[in-house]
Each structure stands twice: as C-alpha cells, then as structure tokens.
Amino acid sequence: MRNPRFLVVVPMPREAITEGSSRRGEELVVFDELGAGRGAIIGISEGGEAANPFGPKKVPVDAYCACLLDQINV
Template sequence: WGAGAGGKIAISEGGEAAAPFLPNQKPVDAYNAALLDTVELL
C-alpha cells in the first residue's frame, strides 16, 4: 500500500502537519495526508 513513484499525494505543512498527533508534540515538517486516485480541476 502507499503511493508509488509518480503517484499523487496531498500534504500538509508547518504547524498543521502536526495536528493529527495532538495532544502529543511531534517534530514534523510535512505530513502525507492523502493518497489521490484522481484530480479533477473545474
């Protein structure tokens, strides 16, 4: 499981990247928030 080479992912950066781990403090710079199957631009 996971994104392979060339796969699309959604990321969160900065303070928002640590939010899934609250109330514990984690030293993260970015967090892989989602694996994307498709992207549709309207």
C-alpha cells in the same frame, strides 16, 4: 500503521495541474503512513500539523502525506 517512511516530493503548482505546465515547486520532506509510491499524487499538510504525529520530539519534516489521490478534476 503501515510502514511509515519519509519521502522527498516535488509540489505541482496550479498551472501544472490545470494547464500542463512543467513548472514545479521546491522539494519537500514528507512523512508518509499511507504507502505512497513513486509517481503517486498526494495531498499534504504543512507546518505544525505535519509534526503532530511525533509529539514533542523534534523531527525534520516539512509536510505530512494526508491523502492519496486517484485523479484530479479541475
């Protein structure tokens, strides 16, 4: 496991990706084991799946960093 940490991220809605809109979603707390850096584009899982790495322990996490993306083609 690489230095796990919590990140505060801002989701990009579809129009931000496809049309260059400056609109963004609400901030999320994301658990990251992959080493995402500032400005990285990541894929996340939300809900119960995001809390799975912590077992029965209650942890205030909104999402889990599931992948790092090099580019997005639409």
